[in-house]
Amino acid sequence: MMVSHAPSFPRENKWGNEQMSGKLIVVSNRIPTAATPSGGLVFALHETLRSTGGIWIGSDPEFRSTPSDELKKIGDQSDYQRLAFEMSEEDYKTFYLGFANSVLWPVCHRRGDLVQMSRRFEEGYRRVNKRLAQQIVNVADPEDMIWVHDYHFFPLASDLRELGFKGKIGFFLHIPFPALGDLGALPESANLARWLADYDLVGLQTRSDVARCLEMFRSELGAELMNDGKIKYGEQRVSVRSFPIGIDVEAFVATANQTSNDVEIAKDLSGEYVIGVDRLDYSKGLPNRFRAFGRYLETRKDKERRPSLLQIAPPTREGVTAYRDIRFELEELAGRLNGENAELDWTPLRYIHRNIDRDVLAKLYRNARVGLVTPFADGMNLVAKEYIAAQDPEDPGVLVLSRMAGAAEDMTEALLVNPYDIEEMSEALAQALDMPLEERKARYQDCMKRVKATDVGRWSENYLNALKDSRTNLSWNSFGDDQKESD
Numbered sequence: 001m002m003v004s005h006a007p008s009f010p011r012e013n014k015w016g017n018e019q020m021s022g023k024l025i026v027v028s029n030r031i032p033t034a035a036t037p038s039g040g041l042v043f044a045l046h047e048t049l050r051s052t053g054g055i056w057i058g059s060d061p062e063f064r065s066t067p068s069d070e071l072k073k074i075g076d077q078s079d080y081q082r083l084a085f086e087m088s089e090e091d092y093k094t095f096y097l098g099f100a101n102s103v104l105w106p107v108c109h110r111r112g113d114l115v116q117m118s119r120r121f122e123e124g125y126r127r128v129n130k131r132l133a134q135q136i137v138n139v140a141d142p143e144d145m146i147w148v149h150d151y152h153f154f155p156l157a158s159d160l161r162e163l164g165f166k167g168k169i170g171f172f173l174h175i176p177f178p179a180l181g182d183l184g185a186l187p188e189s190a191n192l193a194r195w196l197a198d199y200d201l202v203g204l205q206t207r208s209d210v211a212r213c214l215e216m217f218r219s220e221l222g223a224e225l226m227n228d229g230k231i232k233y234g235e236q237r238v239s240v241r242s243f244p245i246g247i248d249v250e251a252f253v254a255t256a257n258q259t260s261n262d263v264e265i266a267k268d269l270s271g272e273y274v275i276g277v278d279r280l281d282y283s284k285g286l287p288n289r290f291r292a293f294g295r296y297l298e299t300r301k302d303k304e305r306r307p308s309l310l311q312i313a314p315p316t317r318e319g320v321t322a323y324r325d326i327r328f329e330l331e332e333l334a335g336r337l338n339g340e341n342a343e344l345d346w347t348p349l350r351y352i353h354r355n356i357d358r359d360v361l362a363k364l365y366r367n368a369r370v371g372l373v374t375p376f377a378d379g380m381n382l383v384a385k386e387y388i389a390a391q392d393p394e395d396p397g398v399l400v401l402s403r404m405a406g407a408a409e410d411m412t413e414a415l416l417v418n419p420y421d422i423e424e425m426s427e428a429l430a431q432a433l434d435m436p437l438e439e440r441k442a443r444y445q446d447c448m449k450r451v452k453a454t455d456v457g458r459w460s461e462n463y464l465n466a467l468k469d470s471r472t473n474l475s476w477n478s479f480g481d482d483q484k485e486s487d
């Protein structure tokens with residue numbers, strides 16, 4: 001009797017047909033609730049769904065003691081459906097804060113030391129994914145195409161396949177793909193290779209991410225790289241490709257060009273300044289950035305020159321200990337930096353903990369002489385692209401960019417730095433502040449070319465075309481044959 005490697009699922013079900021052109025179903029943890037969403041990624045997916053119709057599924061921000069089995073309509077439903085899956089507080093703590101952000105996030109950002117292991121986290125992650133898969137098959141048709149976003153949902157394709165969904169399923173990972181050595185910090189139940197093999201297309205940010213993903217498959221017994229570039233793993237076939245994400249360039253340039261009174265005031269108050277904009281996350285390298293700025297102030301030749309650092313960093317994931325720790329560390333560093341360097345009429349560091357409207361943000365970027373983007377690890381980093389897009393082409397500022405950000409793979413004309421090297425960063429800051437106009441323009445033009453080439457509209461189009469062209473995972477076609485022989 002032949003043994004099928006395909007997971008068992010009901011043989012008689014509605015997913016039995018070859019792919020037809022169906023609707024698009026996007027799955028992401030967050031779902032836009034405002035009628036007109038802002039922000040590059042959300043906007044691009046919104047535009048895509050507006051033109052194709054379809055469904056966007058994400059988590060309901062409110063907890064339920066007993067989450068419903070049904071997806072719930074939320075927000076505007078006119079162009080496409082927005083459906084939310086409910087979670088209990090336990091789900092949120094174990095799936096979101098727990099497994100997603102205390103296990104997967106640190107592993108993907110090379111911080112295995114911050115991983116918090118808990119069986120509850122593993123169970124919560126599997127429970128939410130399995131429940132969601134069931135909810136999706138309840139609303140999906142056989143010919144639909146499902147596009148899953150990010151590390152919250154690695155196992156979703158496996159769970160959907162188990163329920164019999166044979167259509168195309170794509171995955172896009174927004175954060176770095178983990179190095180082989182770091183995968184050892186995952187619990188055994190988290191088999192990324194198995195989970196990813198159930199997708200038809202795995203999209204990653206950079207070529208380096210693809211190399212790490214292929215290395216993982218190479219290390220798996222039974223996985224092979226095929227001549228057509230796909231990975232064969234057991235009965236599964238999956239393509240792994242890079243799709244560097246970007247911003248809505250035209251909209252951002254237009255926003256930066258607008259005049260806004262708020263920002264004129266901010267400019268008057270700040271004089272010459274350097275900007276950093278990040279979610280308050282340990283992966284973003286903020287303590288070293290503050291140290292490098294302090295070092296620059298100490299070593300600068302012209303003591304009359306008094307640039308300030310404007311750091312905008314809204315706190316996130318405060319239910320996770322590592323995020324509370326980084327917040328305390330930064331507050332202490334900020335206090336010391338200002339205590340040691342401030343003068344009666346000058347505050348060197350302005351550290352702001354809240355979200356800023358995008359039009360104000362765009363103007364703040366434009367007026368900043370330098371953009372400091374210095375993460376230890378980052379899937380892409382859209383702030384780097386926003387900073388460039390916001391510049392005045394006739395008098396652009398300079399981007400200082402960590403080599404560890406995905407954006408550095410293409411934006412090679414930024415001043416690339418090692419985020420662990422405080423001295424190098426402080427020297428780069430000095431070089432950026434002193435850079436002659438011609439060099440600033442040349443570097444800006446080169447970076448801007450890359451920003452345009454990865455516009456987020458093009459990104460989603462490229463990804464969806466690749467997913468459409470990908471062949472449905474072969475095992476789902478061969479399943480029937482195996483079954484006949486084994487009958």
Ligand code: ADQ
Nearest residue numbers: 174245277278279312314354355356378379380381382383
């Ligand atoms: P993030 O880790 O959130 O995204 P990033 O790419 O920099 O990082 O995007 C942050 C976005 O939030 C930017 O658009 C920025 O303007 C905005 N933002 C940050 N602070 C803000 C503030 N105070 N007020 C208003 N807006 C603010 C994840 C991955 C990245 C990857 C993106 C997209 O970690 O590596 O680039 O997804 O795939």
